[in-house]
Amino acid sequence: MTAPHPVASQHDTESAISREAFREAMAQLASAVNVVTTAGPGGRAGFTASAVCSVTDTPPTLLVCLNQSASAWPAFADNEVLCVNVLGGDHEAVSNTFGGRTPMDERFEVGEWSSAVTGAPVLTGALAHFDCRITRRVSVGTHDVLFCEIVAMDHCERTRGLLYFDRGYHQLPRRSEAVRGLAQR
Numbered sequence: 001m002t003a004p005h006p007v008a009s010q011h012d013t014e015s016a017i018s019r020e021a022f023r024e025a026m027a028q029l030a031s032a033v034n035v036v037t038t039a040g041p042g043g044r045a046g047f048t049a050s051a052v053c054s055v056t057d058t059p060p061t062l063l064v065c066l067n068q069s070a071s072a073w074p075a076f077a078d079n080e081v082l083c084v085n086v087l088g089g090d091h092e093a094v095s096n097t098f099g100g101r102t103p104m105d106e107r108f109e110v111g112e113w114s115s116a117v118t119g120a121p122v123l124t125g126a127l128a129h130f131d132c133r134i135t136r137r138v139s140v141g142t143h144d145v146l147f148c149e150i151v152a153m154d155h156c157e158r159t160r161g162l163l164y165f166d167r168g169y170h171q172l173p174r175r176s177e178a179v180r181g182l183a184q185r
């Protein structure tokens with residue numbers, strides 16, 4: 001167990017916690033894998049995101065953290081809507097395609113896409129999709145935190161979950177599989 005990092009004050013966080021140490025520790029935080037898409041006057045764009053979470057159910061709200069250096073950033077800055085597509089166990093290739101270095105238009109050649117209520121692209125077969133209006137933007141360091149009110153959504157239980165942990169993808173079995181597995185013992 002490595003010694004806990006000294007709690008750094010707001011001003012000397014830079015010196016106390018290095019980016020490398022932050023990333024080493026953050027790589028231990030398992031997360032869902034999503035493709036966040038947008039469409040509108042800023043054009044169509046999408047990127048792979050794990051920094052996504054629920055904020056409140058009243059009103060239904062989630063947040064997405066987007067690196068200001070991302071090629072997708074200008075489109076999200078100009079558009080007022082986005083869709084969070086939650087990837088399933090069979091979507092690793094989609095995650096890698098939207099995870100950078102692929103030209104934006106080529107990204108949507110992977111998978112089957114339709115338009116959400118807001119016009120943002122929806123991935124057919126996503127475990128869930130949350131179609132949102134961006135209601136608040138907070139810039140924190142290198143990222144924008146986009147607070148989004150959900151206007152439409154859907155989910156399905158057709159496949160396993162997909163986690164990103166320790167710099168790799170991991171499939172998660174459904175409860176039903178685990179129960180079935182127990183029953184077969």
Ligand SMILES: NC(=O)c1ccc[n+]([C@@H]2O[C@H](COP(=O)([O-])OP(=O)(O)OC[C@H]3O[C@@H](n4cnc5c(N)ncnc54)[C@H](O)[C@@H]3O)[C@@H](O)[C@H]2O)c1
Pocket residue numbers: 022023024026027029050051065066067142166167168
């Ligand atoms: N929030 C993010 O911006 C974020 C989250 C996950 C992964 N990524 C990017 O995906 C790629 C693969 O990441 P990896 O996990 O394989 O190895 P990595 O060592 O680059 O990152 C390890 C962990 O650190 C965190 N992290 C990394 N870069 C970050 C950033 N710029 N801002 C905030 N958190 C960050 C993430 O939780 C990531 O899983 C890298 O280019 C990484 O920068 C970015």
Ligand SMILES: Cc1cc2c(cc1C)N(C[C@H](O)[C@H](O)[C@H](O)COP(=O)(O)O)c1[nH]c(=O)[nH]c(=O)c1N2
Pocket residue numbers: 033047048049050051052065066067069070071072095096098099100101102164
């Ligand atoms: C599994 C996983 C998870 C994330 C990412 C990548 C991968 C592979 N990336 C990085 C993002 O998808 C993309 O690589 C960067 O935006 C750079 O892309 P461009 O080459 O600029 O389009 C990412 N970026 C971001 O701004 N917020 C995030 O939460 C995440 N999470």
